Amino acid sequence: MSPEQHRRLQRYAVARGVSMAEAVRDAIDRGAGPAPERRAAALHRMFAAPPVEVPEDVAELDAIDDE
Numbered sequence: 001m002s003p004e005q006h007r008r009l010q011r012y013a014v015a016r017g018v019s020m021a022e023a024v025r026d027a028i029d030r031g032a033g034p035a036p037e038r039r040a041a042a043l044h045r046m047f048a049a050p051p052v053e054v055p056e057d058v059a060e061l062d063a064i065d066d067e
Contacts, residue, residue, distance in 0.1 A: 001009070013023040033039070055061055 009020055009023055013020045
């Protein structure tokens, strides 16, 4: 890691109140995405979830958001 990258990472970590190690893990997760097995497990959970009715009228959705 270059000195400039180190400074940027340090600023990122301080701004978010996390350790530099956590900032590195966050960057890896955002850049490389979650591990394939985690993505597969999330996909299985999504497909196993019961269906949810969604109103076609946007105004109804806005009313739900306001609750």
